[in-house]
Amino acid sequence: MDDALSQTSDPEEVEARLAMPLSEAMLTQRSVRRVDPGPVEDRTVLRCIELALQAPTASNAQNWEFIVVKDQAVKAALAAQYRRIWAIYATLGRWRSRAARDDREQRVMRSVAWQVKHFEQIPVLVVCCLRRGPWPPLLPKPPLLASSHYGSIYPSAQNLLLAARSVGLGGALVTLPLWSTTLARRALRLPLNVEPCCIVTLGWPKGRYGPKPRRPVGSVAHLDQYGNRPWDGPA
Amino acid sequence: MDDALSQTSDPEEVEARLAMPLSEAMLTQRSVRRVDPGPVEDRTVLRCIELALQAPTASNAQNWEFIVVKDQAVKAALAAQYRRIWAIYATLGRWRSRAARDDREQRVMRSVAWQVKHFEQIPVLVVCCLRRGPWPPLLPKPPLLASSHYGSIYPSAQNLLLAARSVGLGGALVTLPLWSTTLARRALRLPLNVEPCCIVTLGWPKGRYGPKPRRPVGSVAHLDQYGNRPWDGPA
Numbered sequence: 001m002d003d004a005l006s007q008t009s010d011p012e013e014v015e016a017r018l019a020m021p022l023s024e025a026m027l028t029q030r031s032v033r034r035v036d037p038g039p040v041e042d043r044t045v046l047r048c049i050e051l052a053l054q055a056p057t058a059s060n061a062q063n064w065e066f067i068v069v070k071d072q073a074v075k076a077a078l079a080a081q082y083r084r085i086w087a088i089y090a091t092l093g094r095w096r097s098r099a100a101r102d103d104r105e106q107r108v109m110r111s112v113a114w115q116v117k118h119f120e121q122i123p124v125l126v127v128c129c130l131r132r133g134p135w136p137p138l139l140p141k142p143p144l145l146a147s148s149h150y151g152s153i154y155p156s157a158q159n160l161l162l163a164a165r166s167v168g169l170g171g172a173l174v175t176l177p178l179w180s181t182t183l184a185r186r187a188l189r190l191p192l193n194v195e196p197c198c199i200v201t202l203g204w205p206k207g208r209y210g211p212k213p214r215r216p217v218g219s220v221a222h223l224d225q226y227g228n229r230p231w232d233g234p235a
Numbered sequence: 236m237d238d239a240l241s242q243t244s245d246p247e248e249v250e251a252r253l254a255m256p257l258s259e260a261m262l263t264q265r266s267v268r269r270v271d272p273g274p275v276e277d278r279t280v281l282r283c284i285e286l287a288l289q290a291p292t293a294s295n296a297q298n299w300e301f302i303v304v305k306d307q308a309v310k311a312a313l314a315a316q317y318r319r320i321w322a323i324y325a326t327l328g329r330w331r332s333r334a335a336r337d338d339r340e341q342r343v344m345r346s347v348a349w350q351v352k353h354f355e356q357i358p359v360l361v362v363c364c365l366r367r368g369p370w371p372p373l374l375p376k377p378p379l380l381a382s383s384h385y386g387s388i389y390p391s392a393q394n395l396l397l398a399a400r401s402v403g404l405g406g407a408l409v410t411l412p413l414w415s416t417t418l419a420r421r422a423l424r425l426p427l428n429v430e431p432c433c434i435v436t437l438g439w440p441k442g443r444y445g446p447k448p449r450r451p452v453g454s455v456a457h458l459d460q461y462g463n464r465p466w467d468g469p470a
Contacts, residue, residue: 021254022401026289026394046466050452054261055393056408060343062450071459108295129461146381147432148410154389155396155408158290159261162397166257173291173390175383189460197382215297217285224306225424226364231281 005168007204009041018051020166028209029162032170033115035203040123040169042068045202048163049126055155058148064156067127067188067196072120077187078199079119082177086116089176104213115172115201124202127178128157129194153197160200170205173198240403242439244276253286255401263444264397267405268350270438275358275404277303280437283398284361290390293383299391302362302423302431307355312422313434314354317412321351324411339448350407350436359437362413363392364429388432395435405440408433 008014049066057063069075090109115122130153157173164171175198178184184196218231243249284301292298304310325344350357365388392408399406410433413419419431453466 015258018258019256022257022260022397023250023253023286025257026286026398029289029291031291042466046452046456049456051258051261053449053452053455054264054447056264056266056396058410060340065455065457065461067457067459067461069459074459105295144410144413144416147385147413150382150385151389151392151408151410151433154386155393157386158390158393161291161390162257163261173386175293175379175386178379178382181379189462191461194461198386212289214288217281217288220288220300221281221284222300222302224302224304224309226300226302226426226429227424231277 007036007038008168009044011043011047014044014047014167017167018047018163025162025166027211029165030209030212031111031172032205032207032209033111033172033201034206035122035170035201036206037118037121037123038204040202040204044167044169045124045126048160048167048169048202051163052128052156052160055159057152057156061152063131064153065129065131065194067129067190069125069127069188070123074187075120075122075125078125078177078184079116081179081183082116082119082174085176085179086112115174119177122201122203125177126160126200126202127184127188127196128153128160128198128200129190129196132193132195150197157198157200164200164202165209168205169202170207172201174201175199242271242273243403244279246278246282249279249282249402252402253282253398260397260401262446264400265444265447266346266407267440267442267444268346268407268436269441270357270405270436271441272353272356272358273439275437275439279402279404280359280361283395283402283404283437286398287363287391287395290394292387292391296387298366299388300364300366300429302364302425304360304362304423305358309422310355310357310360313360313412313419314351316414316418317351317354317409320411320414321347350409354412357436357438360412361395361435361437362419362423362431363388363395363433363435364425364431367428367430385432392433392435399435399437400444403440404437405442407436409436410434 045068161171177199178196181196221231222228223230280303396406412434413431416431456466457463458465
């Protein structure tokens with residue numbers, strides 16, 4: 001299932017690719033961070049966002065906004081933040097993965113390092129945002145409120161990534177460039193009630209899509225209560 | 236694209252259905268809360284969770300756990316919580332939708348009310364959980380940490396919902412039954428470092444899948460900065 005689809009700007013071809021079998025799209029989805037700096041058609045990006053809008057939101061609020069960033073100055077502002085926080089993460093990550101001697105983790109770190117270095121050259125950054133709903137001031141906020149809140153944006157981000165994958169666009173989910181929501185708000189001119197949550201980077205891939213290592217389902221699926229894993233072991 | 240697939244327990248048929256075109260699965264996905272109390276094969280549920288595991292996680296931590304709840308006592312404990320918090324929400328919701336005279340919102344409320352009433356009869360509740368990673372105690376927690384955290388579970392929940400939709404299973408995303416994480420932890424025997432985030436309810440549908448109303452993409456897509464909507468208006 002390893003493949004690299006050619007670049008296209010033909011809407012019919014895009015639509016045909018979006019009919020990829022669901023299981024194939026999921027099984028071959030992975031973070032493709034190394035992308036070509038060449039442009040991606042607005043129409044293609046918008047079609048992917050249109051499919052992102054098909055995802056559910058809490059209370060069906062559809063309280064999302066998507067900022068399609070192509071402007072160099074806006075990208076540079078987000079890239080500067082990404083570099084600042086990445087310097088800390090990379091140091092911590094190097095300690096951790098040296099200790100663990102984890103080759104896979106080091107490969108991911110190198111791929112992210114490429115992305116950090118070339119962030120302004122990524123053709124499209126889709127910043128996924130949530131408008132905050134009114135929370136009745138006298139009710140206590142349950143701890144689950146944060147989960148429910150972000151549960152209104154990540155299903156759509158996943159749709160966007162799956163749509164990108166099936167079209168053949170490289171996509172990756174990042175949050176670190178939004179580390180300071182204040183600076184991100186300024187760069188994107190977001191009002192205070194609109195919260196930047198994550199970025200989906202898009203571009204025609206230099207890398208390839210394909211299968212990726214995952215824990216076997218039996219090791220993460222518990223029956224009725226935690227620790228009861230009747231499906232663990234050889235199938 | 237309106238359809239109601241028949242119940243099946245045949246793995247080959249399940250696999251064939253999972254090859255539904257991606258765009259069709261997304262365009263016809265919706266919360267199907269009214270489901271038949273009859274059983275769903277474990278194999279089918281596990282196959283859907285296996286596809287959920289294909290989604291990305293922050294730093295590729297794959298720190299998820301899925302509790303497949305079929306036991307009546309565990310369901311009843313979650314249902315009791317759901318009823319308690321729903322009583323508050325429904326009251327607030329009735330005020331809001333009476334004020335707005337929003338028919339669609341009232342339909343959603345009725346559908347959720349059905350789910351609340353019949354929660355123990357839903358054949359399978361998949362509780363999606365996250366193990367908490369170690370956060371270095373001396374580093375300040377950026378506000379974005381919560382977003383990034385929940386960004387590790389909702390992409391997989393969305394994969395689970397899309398997989399369920401393509402198989403023909405009714406699925407819906409809920410968080411309210413987990414309102415008290417303490418009580419949910421007790422019912423599910425979760426250790427303190429495992430956080431229950433959301434539930435995907437599964438069962439063979441009484442309702443149907445099909446298209447749903449959405450805001451036009453041009454009204455939620457901004458170019459470079461918030462408020463700049465060049466794609467808004469007639470296509």
